[in-house]
Structures are given as structure tokens and as C-alpha cells.
Amino acid sequence: MAEPPPWLWDLPLINLYSTDIVGYMYDVPFVATPEVVVRRMLQLARVRSGEVVYDLGSGDGRIVIIAAKEFGARAFGVEIRKDLYEQSMARIKDLGLADRATIINASFYDVPLTDADVVTMYLLTTVNERLKPKLEKELRPGTRVVTHDFEVPGWRPVVVEEVYEEWRSHKLFLYKIPGKEIPIPGKMVDLNDKWLRQVAELVDGVRSLEEIAAKLGVTIRQVREAVEELRKLGVVEEVKIIK
Ligand SMILES: C[S@@+](CC[C@H](N)C(=O)[O-])C[C@H]1O[C@@H](n2cnc3c(N)ncnc32)[C@H](O)[C@@H]1O
Structure with missing residues (x-):
């Protein structure tokens, strides 16, 4: 119709x-x-x-x-x-x-x-x-x-x-909305999960979530969720918000 x-x-x-x-x-x-x-x-x-x-x-x-x-x-x-x-x-x-x-x-x-x-x-x-x-x-x-x-x-x-x-x-x-969310590296851990490993490799205390997302061709939300898991594992210490 x-x-x-x-x-x-x-x-x-x-x-x-x-x-x-x-x-x-x-x-x-x-x-x-x-x-x-x-x-x-x-x-x-x-x-x-x-x-x-x-x-x-x-x-x-x-x-x-x-x-x-x-x-x-x-x-x-x-x-x-x-x-x-x-x-x-x-x-x-x-x-x-x-x-x-x-x-x-x-x-x-x-x-x-x-x-x-x-x-x-x-x-x-x-x-x-x-x-x-x-x-x-x-x-x-x-x-x-x-x-x-x-x-x-x-x-x-x-x-x-x-x-x-x-x-x-x-x-x-x-x-x-201006500003950056920058994940700060924590302790080194062997990661089996390929996706988490990819994100962890880009966490250097300088790159923002947005830059990591652009590099991997995914959404900031996907990176944010991965970083949250990495934070629970201690691989990421904290996420600094710089406005
Ligand atoms: C101009 S219409 C826009 C409708 C829709 N967003 C669109 O673009 O087609 C604004 C809407 O805001 C609602 N509204 C007004 N004040 C509100 C408030 N304080 N909280 C939630 N909705 C409100 C009105 O009832 C109305 O439906």
C-alpha cells in the first residue's frame, strides 16, 4: 500500500x-x-x-x-x-x-x-x-x-x-558538549577478550574516549562500556573529565 x-x-x-x-x-x-x-x-x-x-x-x-x-x-x-x-x-x-x-x-x-x-x-x-x-x-x-x-x-x-x-x-x-573523558591506565592484566584488549591498548592517559572510538570505528558509548569493564578489572584506574 x-x-x-x-x-x-x-x-x-x-x-x-x-x-x-x-x-x-x-x-x-x-x-x-x-x-x-x-x-x-x-x-x-x-x-x-x-x-x-x-x-x-x-x-x-x-x-x-x-x-x-x-x-x-x-x-x-x-x-x-x-x-x-x-x-x-x-x-x-x-x-x-x-x-x-x-x-x-x-x-x-x-x-x-x-x-x-x-x-x-x-x-x-x-x-x-x-x-x-x-x-x-x-x-x-x-x-x-x-x-x-x-x-x-x-x-x-x-x-x-x-x-x-x-x-x-x-x-x-x-x-x-565541550571537554574530554580521558581513561587513565591502571595495572597490567592479561586480557582474553579481544575487544577489551583492543580498547586497553589505546588507553594511554592522553587519548580521550572519543579519540579511541574514532580509531576503532565504534561509538563513544561502546568504548565507555568497555572502559567501565576495564576499570572493574583494574586495567583502567579512573576516567578523568576535563571540561
Ligand atoms: C513544540 S513541542 C515538540 C514536540 C516534539 N519534540 C517534536 O519536535 O515533534 C514541545 C513539547 O514539550 C512539551 N513540554 C512543555 N513543557 C514541558 C516540560 N516542562 N517537561 C516535559 N515536556 C514539556 C509540550 O507538551 C510539547 O508536547
Whole structure:
């Protein structure tokens, strides 16, 4: 069967927006990012399989769903509105994505983001400003943040891009949390596991997790998990975070 035209998908959302009285009770009303723009946001952030993605204010869950379905991410949405939470969880279950995608019915100010590799936001500049101290405190170096239309005041974007979609253009901002996570070598141990050995050989107290990941062609998350195992074995003493 042919795909429905994209405007059909957006129609109830436009209607919902124009009558979205309940949305105005919160920081930001519900307006959906067009799917073509969602895909570009996730491409810009270079989301890779197994990475953890958070969409703050997830609306109908489309960013979470596309991140899980098309990019293989472990995707979380945080949505304050119960109706949108229920609607998006129902869709996730219908699509059989419940093992990789979930929506948290809470305020994004209250949800820890320490395990994020990528954060997406379609909020407002004032809200981004309010979220900024939390993001700076919790996100690890190398985490990518993509915002739709509204920047994070005071942060310098790595990329600013305009995406044209049917009736208007959308501005995307890509940020990268500065700093490095450097694993410090500990004691020498004979390692049987080839993957752990590969990572251990690159741990020299100078290279960051990001550099090791780039050298091995894997994600920072995969290296981080390996380094955590190496730390338990004593091969890595600690991971220094330099901001
Ligand atoms: C502009 S919509 C974006 C929806 C979705 N992220 C997208 O891009 O399609 C913003 C969403 O944030 C939600 N929201 C507003 N304040 C929130 C808060 N404090 N915590 C969680 N969600 C919130 C709104 O209910 C709304 O669904």
C-alpha cells in the first residue's frame, strides 16, 4: 500500500495546535517537527545504533520513534502531558518498538540525562536558557544536542542548517558538549577478550574516549562500556573529565 501523503500526518496536529488550550498551561505548546526535519536532526547528530537519545518535550513521540526505528537508538522521550504520553506510548507499542523506545511522563527539568549521547529539543529560547545549567551539569563531554528553530543562548553551535520543508524553512542548531573523558591506565592484566584488549591498548592517559572510538570505528558509548569493564578489572584506574 502507498505511503499516506505527509500532510495527512500533520493535519490533526495543526488542528490540535490551533485548539491546544491545554498546551499553553506548560512551558511550550505542542507543535510537531515535520518528519523530514526529524530525520535531518538525527542525521546531523550522527545518531548510531545503540546510542541513547532523549527528546525533551516529546509531543506525539515522532522523534523517539524515528530514532529507534530508523537509527537503531535507545530512545527516550520526556513529555509532561498525560494525553500525549499515552498517545505516543500506544504508538510505540503498536509499532513493536517498546524494547528500544519509551516515553517518560514527567517534566524534563526532573529527569536525569547523564546517560545521553544525543539530546533533541524543539522548545523555546527562554526554555532552552532555563534548561542550560542542567544540560551543562549532566551531559558528558562529546554529547550532541540538536535544537529545532530555537538556539541555546550563549552556546556556540558546531553547525547551523536550514531545512526546507513544504511550506516553511526550519533552522537546526547542532551543539557538542565541550571537554574530554580521558581513561587513565591502571595495572597490567592479561586480557582474553579481544575487544577489551583492543580498547586497553589505546588507553594511554592522553587519548580521550572519543579519540579511541574514532580509531576503532565504534561509538563513544561502546568504548565507555568497555572502559567501565576495564576499570572493574583494574586495567583502567579512573576516567578523568576535563571540561
Ligand atoms: C513544540 S513541542 C515538540 C514536540 C516534539 N519534540 C517534536 O519536535 O515533534 C514541545 C513539547 O514539550 C512539551 N513540554 C512543555 N513543557 C514541558 C516540560 N516542562 N517537561 C516535559 N515536556 C514539556 C509540550 O507538551 C510539547 O508536547
